Amino acid sequence: MRMTRVAATAAAAVLALTMAACGSDDGSGTGTGTGSGTGSGNTATGVVGKAASGSLKIGVKADQPGLGLQTGTAYEGFDIEMAKIIAKGLGMQESGIQYVTTVSANREPYIQQGTVDLVIATYTINDERKTKVNFAGPYFMAGQDLLVPAASTITAPEQLAGKKVCSVTGSTPAKRIQENYKDAQLQLFDSYSKCITALAGNQVDAVTTDDIILAGYASQSQYAGKFKVVGKPFSEEPYGIGLKKDDKASCDKINEILKAAATDGSYKAAWDKTLGASGKAAPELDVSKLTNCA
Amino acid sequence: MSGNPVLYDHPGPRARVRNAVLTVVFGALILAVLYWIYRKFDEKGQFAAVLWEPFLKGATWNNFIIPGIEGTLKAAATAMVFALAFGLIFSVGRLSDHRWISVPAGIVVEFFRAVPLLLMIFFISYGVPFLIQSSVPPFWSVVIGLTLYNGSVLAEAFRAGVHAVPKGQSEAAYAVGMRKSLVMQHILVPQAARAMLPVIISQLVVLLKDTALGYIVSYPELLQLGVNVLSANFGNVVQAAIVVAAIYIVVNFGLTSLASWIERRSKRRGTKTQPVGPLVDGGAGA
Amino acid sequence: MPVFSDPANFDMYVSGFMWILKMTGVSAVLALVLGVLLAAMRVSPVPVLRWFGAAWVNIFRNTPLTLIVFFCYFGLYATLSVSLSDDIDLNNFWLGVVGLSVYTAAFVCEALRSGINTVPAGQAEAARAIGLTFAQTLRIVVLPQAGRAVIAPLGSVLIALCKNTTIVGTIGLLEASNIMKQLINDNGDQVILIFLVFAGTFAAVLIPVGYLFGWLANRLAVKR
Known part of the structure; x- marks a missing residue:
């Protein structure tokens, strides 16, 4: 009797757990991706083909205000607006975009293995990444810069000696500080929001990453007037749109869309709607710099 | 000996005075520290309404915290089922009479118990894709990591439980002609599972807490959504962490209480299985 | 081992594990004292x-360590202004040690308490009968026996502590897990090797420690 009761309880518990496990399903990259796209990711069914069938999976950041920020079920920011422009240019509905949260470290694997079709996530074009994925764009020229308290006297990275500067573990900006400005004390966190909190509390003297990301944080209402971006970028970070290495046709197509966006006002509108809040005027999209999608 | 009146005499008049003095002094000390913390938080503006306001809005809960709890529970529940199965299989494997089963099972269990979960999840998410030429979704990175680690710990718990079943039980079963698999299935494992139930449940608490490591692969669980993403929206990372910590404490306290209730209940019913010495795993991870 | 033949990478590997060792050592001592x-x-x-002890255990045991370490930085250091060193690495190291110690102490406490339960009531009764006070009973009679009964669980706690030190990486200390991430970022083609070396180092140290504690537990067990 006792034994059966224990067994029954156990069975009920397992059942409940299994049901809980199967119960909810919000596809934010959890169950999707493994099967589709891996085998058939060639030019014929590339991004253009997928867009024609009405759905695209786009990797974006979830925690960068102004660029890619998850606000519950939706995402907002400049990268998201770019995604919408591209979707429109490919002739599909905005509602067909499925956003997938990516972090810096999994952008290449996600493209290579087909978890996402495109990555628009503050994604710097560089030679090392070009060996793994293809880039359309750049759609924005960012540069590493410093965010400091409004009253700070720091105006250049050379003045960081002995100061505490914050960045994200494993990121390129962090590495550049480690290599080029060895006298700075580097504080690393796993997200920029923690760096910003530490800056607000004066635990660090500066936060460093791409200027556009810093501008996004600085323009948040909680921090209005507290911080300033130094405004002298000391690196070039051309933001590109990542897609599969062999999908040259789609890459060319996206560059065409960007060219159109530069002149028809949609690029400026995207900026004004998002990062315009930082007070910076919309930049020009320099179409002469677009990649050749090799 | 819980409550432990055994350790000290019934307090006499002097002891009562001494206890009262200690109570007052220590109580005052705690209150002083709490007040100091309160003052410091206030000084730094951590109680500013704008930082806490988001938690009064339904949308904050619906968009971040509740989906986060769902993500945490979904990963934890799936991993619990798998970890129990993994633990059962490998404990039986390790108890096998065949060395070609028991030795590999032992190596697997020992290895996964010794590797930090953080490394494990990171590797499953960023290393394994190179092996299988396909990406591992964050959900499965978390679940597989949790299963391998907690399953190994549970395997050891089951094994200790089987050893704790009095020898007479299995001897009697062999005497009536049962084979080893039958003895395991019908005599040893059920009794071991019951004897180890409190240990199993406290390991499940560990597992639930460890889902918090999911944020390193951007799996949308409570820590990722409730602290990282939420605070990116509202700039209130400290407040978000306090709220999320409170949620973890309530949920885990519930599970722990369940464990001690079961322990008391099985004691009262006086199961014949010897209490397996104090076997606690250190509550690894996150 | 192409990655590790680069002396810079090898130094990083060594320094990563040095942090792990230092954190484990210091936190183990602090956690043991606090736990007792x-x-x-x-x-x-x-x-x-009694109430304070119970509250401590329930709060710290039920909070993910990631959050506790987070509170050490943003609560203890940032808000309460408790600075433990002027050097940024050492400060993070000590903040991490505080977090690890308060967390692990909760587990040490629970292990010891279950050990106290294994000491027969007659022992404490006899101690009281000869006039020992509560503190003396605990110190001279009960705890030594309880301690010997919980050597194995304390061993598990120590092993868990050592693995948990990797979580201090979340406040920026360049310990083994952060170094592993960095090496993997820089050498994407050798992910498997890098993981096996780091995981293998943990296994090579911790598995023998586990067996050592098992052996000690048997040797020192109170024979009844």
């Missing part, structure tokens, strides 16, 4: 102490 005190509180005659 907490266990004594939980069985003491003074209700407020």
Whole structure:
């Protein structure tokens, strides 16, 4: 009797757990991706083909205000607006975009293995990444810069000696500080929001990453007037749109869309709607710099 | 000996005075520290309404915290089922009479118990894709990591439980002609599972807490959504962490209480299985 | 081993594990001391102490360590202005040690308390009968026996502590897990090797430690 009761309880518990496990399903990259796209990711069914069938999976950041920020079920920011422009240019509905949260470290694997079709996530074009994925764009020229308290006297990275500067573990900006400005004390966190909190509390003297990301944080209402971006970028970070290495046709197509966006006002509108809040005027999209999608 | 009146005499008049003095002094000390913390938080503006306001809005809960709890529970529940199965299989494997089963099972269990979960999840998410030429979704990175680690710990718990079943039980079963698999299935494992139930449940608490490591692969669980993403929206990372910590404490306290209730209940019913010495795993991870 | 033949990478690997070792060592001592005190509180005659011990255990044992370490930085250091060193690495190291110690102490306390339960009531009764006070009973009679009964669980706690030190990486200390991430970022083609070396180092140290504690537990067990 006792034994059966224990067994029954156990069975009920397992059942409940299994049901809980199967119960909810919000596809934010959890169950999707493994099967589709891996085998058939060639030019014929590339991004253009997928867009024609009405759905695209786009990797974006979830925690960068102004660029890619998850606000519950939706995402907002400049990268998201770019995604919408591209979707429109490919002739599909905005509602067909499925956003997938990516972090810096999994952008290449996600493209290579087909978890996402495109990555628009503050994604710097560089030679090392070009060996793994293809880039359309750049759609924005960012540069590493410093965010400091409004009253700070720091105006250049050379003045960081002995100061505490914050960045994200494993990121390129962090590495550049480690290599080029060895006298700075580097504080690393796993997200920029923690760096910003530490800056607000004066635990660090500066936060460093791409200027556009810093501008996004600085323009948040909680921090209005507290911080300033130094405004002298000391690196070039051309933001590109990542897609599969062999999908040259789609890459060319996206560059065409960007060219159109530069002149028809949609690029400026995207900026004004998002990062315009930082007070910076919309930049020009320099179409002469677009990649050749090799 | 819980409550432990055994350790000290019934307090006499002097002891009562001494206890009262200690109570007052220590109580005052705690209150002083709490007040100091309160003052410091206030000084730094951590109680500013704008930082806490988001938690009064339904949308904050619906968009971040509740989906986060769902993500945490979904990963934890799936991993619990798998970890129990993994633990059962490998404990039986390790108890096998065949060395070609028991030795590999032992190596697997020992290895996964010794590797930090953080490394494990990171590797499953960023290393394994190179092996299988396909990406591992964050959900499965978390679940597989949790299963391998907690399953190994549970395997050891089951094994200790089987050893704790009095020898007479299995001897009697062999005497009536049962084979080893039958003895395991019908005599040893059920009794071991019951004897180890409190240990199993406290390991499940560990597992639930460890889902918090999911944020390193951007799996949308409570820590990722409730602290990282939420605070990116509202700039209130400290407040978000306090709220999320409170949620973890309530949920885990519930599970722990369940464990001690079961322990008391099985004691009262006086199961014949010897209490397996104090076997606690250190509550690894996150 | 192409990655590790680069002396810079090898130095990083060594320094990563040095942090792990230092954190484990310091936190183990602090957690043991704190844990014994907490266990004594939980069985003491003074209700407020018992309550305090119970609250400590329930709060710290049920919070993910990631959050505790986070609070050490943003609560203890940022808000309460408790600075433990002027050097940024050392400060993070000590903040991490505080987090690890308060967390692990909760587990040490619970292990010891269950050990106290294994000491036969007659021992404490006899101690009281010859006039020992509560503190003396605990210190001279009960805890030495309880301690020997919980060597194996304490061993598990120590092993868990060592693995948990990797979580201090979340506040920026360049310990083994952060170094592993960095090496993997820089050498994407050798992910498997890098993981096996780091995981293998943990396994090579911790598995023998586990067996050592098992052996000690048997040797020192109170024979009854």
